[in-house]
Amino acid sequence: MKRFFALMLSAAMCLSLAACGGNQAADTSTSGDTQTAESTGEKLKVGVCIYKFDDAFMTTYRNALQAQLEEKGYEVTVVDGNNDQAKQTEQINTFITQGVDALIINPVMTSAADSIIASVKQADIPTVIINREPTADQMAAYEKLVYVGCDAAQSGTFQGELILETENKGDINGDGKISYIMIQGDPENIDAKLRTEYSVKALTDAGMTVEQLDLQRGDWDRNKGQEIAQNDLAKFGDQIEVVFCNNDDMAIGALQAIQAAGRTVNEDIYLVGVDALDAALNEVVAGNMTGTVLNDANGQATQAVASMEDLLGGKTFAAGEQSIYVDYVKVTPENAQEYIK
Numbered sequence: 001m002k003r004f005f006a007l008m009l010s011a012a013m014c015l016s017l018a019a020c021g022g023n024q025a026a027d028t029s030t031s032g033d034t035q036t037a038e039s040t041g042e043k044l045k046v047g048v049c050i051y052k053f054d055d056a057f058m059t060t061y062r063n064a065l066q067a068q069l070e071e072k073g074y075e076v077t078v079v080d081g082n083n084d085q086a087k088q089t090e091q092i093n094t095f096i097t098q099g100v101d102a103l104i105i106n107p108v109m110t111s112a113a114d115s116i117i118a119s120v121k122q123a124d125i126p127t128v129i130i131n132r133e134p135t136a137d138q139m140a141a142y143e144k145l146v147y148v149g150c151d152a153a154q155s156g157t158f159q160g161e162l163i164l165e166t167e168n169k170g171d172i173n174g175d176g177k178i179s180y181i182m183i184q185g186d187p188e189n190i191d192a193k194l195r196t197e198y199s200v201k202a203l204t205d206a207g208m209t210v211e212q213l214d215l216q217r218g219d220w221d222r223n224k225g226q227e228i229a230q231n232d233l234a235k236f237g238d239q240i241e242v243v244f245c246n247n248d249d250m251a252i253g254a255l256q257a258i259q260a261a262g263r264t265v266n267e268d269i270y271l272v273g274v275d276a277l278d279a280a281l282n283e284v285v286a287g288n289m290t291g292t293v294l295n296d297a298n299g300q301a302t303q304a305v306a307s308m309e310d311l312l313g314g315k316t317f318a319a320g321e322q323s324i325y326v327d328y329v330k331v332t333p334e335n336a337q338e339y340i341k
């Protein structure tokens with residue numbers, strides 16, 4: 001009898017804790033077919049797959065994701081894909097076997113999206129894809145799947161506008177054309193493709209003539225950004241008026257090469273990136289970068305968690321409505337300080 005009362009008491013305590021806890025992870029577990037955690041009293045499990053840990057932007061992003069998920073009471077496991085799709089596919093399969101309640105995936109290769117989507121669909125696991133956007137057709141295969149990211153074209157347009165807003169609109173030597181080099185991310189990635197295209201399109205749409213001196217893949221990497229800029233500066237010298245980088249890490253590398261070559265940003269060369277990493281924001285404030293574009297890691301993490309909770313709550317997404325975008329923000333010396341963390 002004593003034992004019975006003890007059990008009743010602990011059951012009552014559990015109930016009252018759940019009632020006043022206001023914990024979204026616990027709340028979510030009460031709806032739909034996600035009663036696993038509710039019935040066992042365990043936390044909901046979330047598996048997070050990051051394409052590689054050694055990426056400055058994705059480090060800020062994954063830290064924000066982990067903090068937000070833990071704060072909401074989820075049991076979170078974050079794994080490093082080491083930029084190896086085969087490895088990430090195994091990690092996804094392991095999460096599926098372990099029976100996670102939801103997955104958040106930053107694919108190594110968007111070309112693997114079909115097989116990733118087929119696996120999570122077969123296992124019936126609500127999934128949020130982040131940062132590397134599959135096509136709408138690929139996502140349409142599974143209604144418990146959403147993409148959370150940004151409209152990459154917008155970041156490219158903002159980069160072009162940053163150049164157009166300079167006193168000579170990027171034509172430093174006044175020869176009637178903007179001569180630039182483009183340091184690209186991984187060209188398989190839609191962010192890299194669209195930033196490359198739209199940064200230049202903003203210039204031509206404004207009626208400017210452009211000359212591409214070089215375009216090379218720097219794979220989002222600071223050292224590669226430095227090497228490419230160094231070689232191009234040696235080869236093209238003063239002809240280079242603008243250095244477009246698809247992200248800030250490569251721009252910081254390029255800045256090292258620019259300074260080593262004795263050039264001065266905003267005087268005889270312009271330099272723009274994307275992400276608004278703290279290191280880049282400091283350079284913008286100091287006048288060593290013309291500008292950058294805020295790629296809102298915290299905002300995207302918040303949206304990814306909210307979308308995951310929608311899915312856990314039983315919401316499904318129709319084809320063509322599976323991409324959720326967070327806005328980019330243009331960053332100049334005037335507003336850069338606001339974004340330093």
Ligand code: BGC
Binds near residue numbers: 051055131189246275
């Ligand atoms: C960011 C890059 C990052 C890449 C990873 C892009 O959106 O701008 O800095 O390396 O995502 O996929």
